[in-house]
Amino acid sequence: MTTTAPPTTAPATPSLWRHRDFMTLWTGQTLSETGSAVSTLAVPLIAVSVLNASTFSVSLLQAAGMAAYLLVALPAGVIVDRMRKRRLMVFCNLVRALAMGTIPLAFFAGELTMAQLWLVAALCSVCSVFFEVAYQCYLPAVVRSDQLLDANGKLSTTYSVAQVAGIGLGGGLVAVFGAARTVVIDAASFAVSAVSLLLIRRPEPEVAVPDGPRPRLREEISAGLAFAFRHPVLRKIVAASGTLNVFSQVIYALSVIYLVRVLELTPAEVAVQLALGTAGGIAGGLASGRLARRIGTARIIWVSLLGLGWTMLLVPLAEPGWRVAFYTVGMTGFAALCAIYNAAQISYRQQMCPPELLGRLTAGVRWIVWGALPIGAVLGGVLGTWLGVRETLVIAALGVWASGLWVYFSPLRRMRDFTPEPAGQS
Template identity: 45%
Template sequence: MTSDGGGPLRHRDFRLLLAGAATGQVGAQVTLVALPLVAVVELDASPFGTGLLTAAETAAFLLVGLPAGAWVDRMRRLPVLVRADVVRAVAMACLPLAAWAGVLTMPQLYLVALVTGVATVFFDVAHQSYLPSLLPREQLVSGNGALETVRSSAQVAGPGLGGALVQAVGAPFALVADAAGYLLSALFLRGIRTPEPPPAPATGASLRAQVGEGLAFVFRHPSLRMIACSTAVANFFGAMLVAVQTVFLVRVLQLPAGVVGLMMSASAVGGLAGALCAGALARAVGRARVIWLAPLATGPFAVLWPLAGRGAAALWFAVASAAVFFGAVVYNVAQVSFRQLLCPPELSGRMNATLRFLVWGTMPFGALAGGAVADAAGPRAAVWTCAAGFLLVPLPLLFSPLRRLRDLPVPAAAHAPGPVAG
C-alpha cells in the first residue's frame, strides 16, 4: 500500500484509477441518453418497455450481487476491473453493429443491458474493495472525494455529448462512445503497478458460508443496516425516475435529443458540486452527521421534477436534479468512506457486495414500477411518485446511531463478523 504523504493525487497509480473512472463514466453517461432514445425514438418502445430496459440494466445486482462479493474476495481486484471493462466494451459495441446491419431489436437491447449489468456488478464490487489497497486509510475520504469529482465531471460532459452525438449520427451509433470509454478505462487500469495484496487464503468455507459472513457483518451493524435501508429507498425511486425521464422529457415536455442530454447533465453538475464540497462539508458539520444531513436538506427539491413544463418551465427539472444529486454525492462520499474504515480487508468484497445487493437490488423493481405507473397514469404521475419517494430517504438514517455522532469512529483493530455494538 502506498503511504507517502501529500494527498492521493500525488500517487501515479491513483491518477490512473481516476483516468479509468473518467473515461468509463463518459461512455456510460452517453449511453444514459442514447440507449433509452434508441428504445423510444428508433424502436418506438412503450413506457413499460423503457422501464423493462432499466430493469435489465440493474437486474444483475439481484442475480449475482451476493456471490460476486465472495468471488471477488478470492481474487486480486485489479484484473477483475480490467476484464469487466473489456466485457462491457464488447457487449456495447454489438448494438451499433446490429443497427448498421438493420437487425436491431428490443430483445437485443435487453440482452446487452443484462450482460453489461453483470460486468458492472463485478467492477463496482472490486472497485470499492480495491481502493483501500491503493491508498492509506487516512486518505480514503480524499480518495473517494476525488473519484466522485472525476465521475461527476465525466457525468457533466457525458449526457450533453450523448445528446449531440444522437442528433449527429443517430442513437445506435452514439453507443460507440460507450464501448470506446470502457476500452480506454481498461487500458488505464492495466497501467497500475502498485503491488496488490494477495487474496486471503481459502478457509475451506463454502460459498454460502462466505456470503453469510458478508450478510452478517452488514445486518449486525445498526448503522450499516440503516445506510442500506436509506440507499435502497433512494435507488428504488431513482430507478423509477431513470425509467420514465426520457419519456417524460421527449413526449410530455417535447424536448429534442440535444436538450434531453443537457437536462440529464444537470444532475451531474449537482453531483460535481457535491463531490467538490463533500470534504469541506464533512469537516464543517461532522463526517458522521453529514451522512444523514445531506439527503435531509436536498431531498425536498425533488418535488420540482413533476412541476416542470414546456418551454422555460422545463428548467425546474434541471434544478431539481442538480439539488438532489448534490446531496446524493455528499452522502455517498461520506457513507462509502465509513464502510471502508469499518470493514477489514478480507471481508470488504462481501460487505460491498451485500450492500450493493441490498441497495441496487431495489432498482429493477423501481424501474418496472415506474414503467407501470407511467403506462397506467401517465409519465407525470410516475415522476410525482418519484418525488414523493425521495422525501422518505433520510428517515432510516434519523433513527440510526449516526444521528448521535458527529464524526466517524476510529476503526477497531479487528472487526469479526459477530455482534456489533451500536
C-alpha cells in the same frame, strides 16, 4: 536548563490531485463512464432505428442491462473477495470492450440482431457487477484511509460528469457518424480503462487465504449480509439507501412525462433540464471531502439527506414558464445530495468492514439497494396513473427527504467522525 518540545500537529492529508495512482485510476474510470453514457443513447437507437424493434423488445434490452445486479451480485462478492481485484477489473473491462465491439462489426456485416444486443447487454451487465464490487474493494489499497472520503467524492463526480458529457457527446456522434459507429467509442473506453489499471504502481495486498476448507458459497454470501444487518449503523444506512432509491426512482420514472405534458417543455428543453439536474452531482462530488471535514465524516451522512433532501419538494411546485426553475433547483439539489451521501456512506463501509469481507458486504448492500430501483419505477407508474403525476411527485419528494430519518435515529447522530473498528468487530 530544560527545553520544552514544540507541540506536534497531525500531518495534513496529502492532496489526491498529486496522487499518481489515484489520478490514473480516476482518469480511466471517467473515460469508461463517459463511453458507457454514449452507449446508453446509441444502443437503444440502434434497436429502434436500425432493427425496428418493438417497445417490448427495447424494454427487454433495458432489463438485460440491469438483470445481473439482482442475479449475480451476491455470488460476485464472494468471488471478488477470493481474487486480486485489479486483475479481475482488467478482465471485466477487456470483456466489455470485446462485447461492445461486436455490435458495429455485426452491423457492417449485415448480421446484427436484437438477440445479439440482448446478449451483449446481459454480458456487459455481469461484468459491470463484478467490476463495481471489485472497484470499491480496490480503492482502499490505492489511497490512505484518511483519503477515502475525498477519493469517493471524486469518483462520485465521475458518474455525473459522464452523464452530462457522455449523453451530449453521444447525441452529436450519432448525428454525425450513426449509432453503430458511435458504439466503438464505448468499446475503446473500456480498453483505455483496462490500460489505466495496469499503469497503477502501488502493489495490491495479498488475498487472505482462510485456514482449512473454505465455507460453502451460501455461507460466504450470508456473511456479508449478516455483517450489514448486525452492525447498528450499517443496517440503518442500507435502509436509508433503499428508501432513497425507491422514491427517487419514482421521480425519475415520471420526469419525462412531467416535463413534457405538465411543464410543456420541448424535447431540447427536456435534455437541458436533465443535464442541469445532473450537474449538481459534479459540484457535490467535488465538495464532499471538504464538507465532511468541516461537518464531520460521520455526521455528513445524515446531514446530507436531511439538509438537502427538502429541495426535492420544489420539484412538484414547478409550473410552465419561469417556475420551471423549481424543477431545476430541486433536481440539482438532489444530485448534489446523492454525490455527498454516497461518498460518505461508501467510505464508512470501506473503513468499518474487515478487508477480507468487503467484497461480500459491498455486493450484498448493492443487491438490496439496487434491487429497490425497479420497485420504485413500477411504483411510480402505478401511483402516477392512480393519483396523478404531480401528486405522486409530492409523495416521492417526501419519501426522499424522510430517508434521512433512518440514519438520524442511529448512533451516527451522536458521532462527528468515524474511526475504523478492529477487524472482526461489528
